[in-house]
Amino acid sequence: MQVEWDVKKVTDIASKIRNAVVGGPFGSNLVARDYVETGVPVIRGQNMTGRWIGGNFAYVTQEKARSLEANLARPGDIVFTQRGTLGQVALVPEKPFERYLVSQSQMKLTVNRDNAEPLFFYYQFLSPAQQEYIGQQAIQVGVPHTNLGILRETPVIVPPVIEQRAIAHILGTLDDKVELNGRMNETLKAVARAVFTSWFVDFDPVRAKSSGEPPESICRRLGLTPDLLTLFPSRLVDSELGEIPEGWSVRGLDIVAALETTSTSPTAQPDEVFEHYSIPAFDALTMPTYEFGSEIKSNKYIVSPLAVLVSKLNPETPRVWLPEVKTPRAVCSTEFMQFVPRSRKGRAHLYLMMCSDRMQAEILKRVTGSTGSRQRAQPSQIAALSVLVPTEVLLESFDGFAAPLLDLVAQNREQSQVLAAIRDTLLPKLISGELRIPLEGAA
16 A cells, blocks of 8 residues: 655755755855865856756865855755746765855755655656746746745655655666766767867878888877778878878868758648757757747758758857758758768768867858857858868778767767656656555665
């Protein structure tokens, strides 16, 4: 027989320690001049964008942190946004810091581990019902905000702790895999970028051969096979781009890749579903959204399966997208420049070239508009840029190495999207008790 769940207040699950539910220090006790390069990290809104507190921190000295002892958070604490993006919630991780200072815009809760599992209540505060409650209780005077009194009185569902842990384990396992995929993708992209830079920016194999280094040493040091090493020339020559490998050429980007601008009007097909590559979709998950034509109000470019999409809007934030087109109705925002490689094996090289520091710097030089919301790169000028073109056989060899890595990035991203959708479906059902977990044999 299943035990009925209680509804209590946050104060009922808080630890009995002093300052279990606290906010940040009084305004004048923490100001910008208190921040230093290293020390005790300060939790601000920008550090609460995921499950765990993280990102780029500001710091205060150990002495300053000791003077604000009442406002510290430690591993396992739950942190909430008090003003700003209400509804933000995150957990303090076990590593790498032993303590954090809560800023004036945050609050923290230390739960009583005897009857409350922090990860379970983290998910409860993410649930639609709890997010709605936070919005309803917000104080609307000035900047919408909440306070410690509201937090302490917030009702929470409190299952037996063994069920809390079982629910947290299920939801946490899904998030663990999403996070693992994210870390794996960062590694895969870093490897592809490193090899691209070594071969096509720093010309490491060419410089090594020209220096007289033995082939066996070059292959061992740079991770090349003897056959691959023979594809690189042994000297550099002058060009308009500076020194380049002998036998390579400098051409306009439009010779290497076509700038495709064939457009369509999705609203003309209101009942058809379009695979939509938009700026917001890139910023959210780097995954397209699927929308009816009636929901897409302006003309879009038809996306080629071989395309590399480069944002012309506010290019100080680089957005380079390697789309994995799944349907015949793939479209993208006209804020993207769509480049399609003319070489059969040139897509991975084109993508990494457009991501490179040099290309991003060149794009920024060709921006018009004086404000962030209106700054745009000029596609015709970008298409006319001079770029370095290696030999076709080397391009094909690089594609054989890099394309599988980039494909795996796309597969991991798709898997993470599915896992996140499963988590979002299960979360409200598990948190509310609509879906109960059998606990026979649970520890």
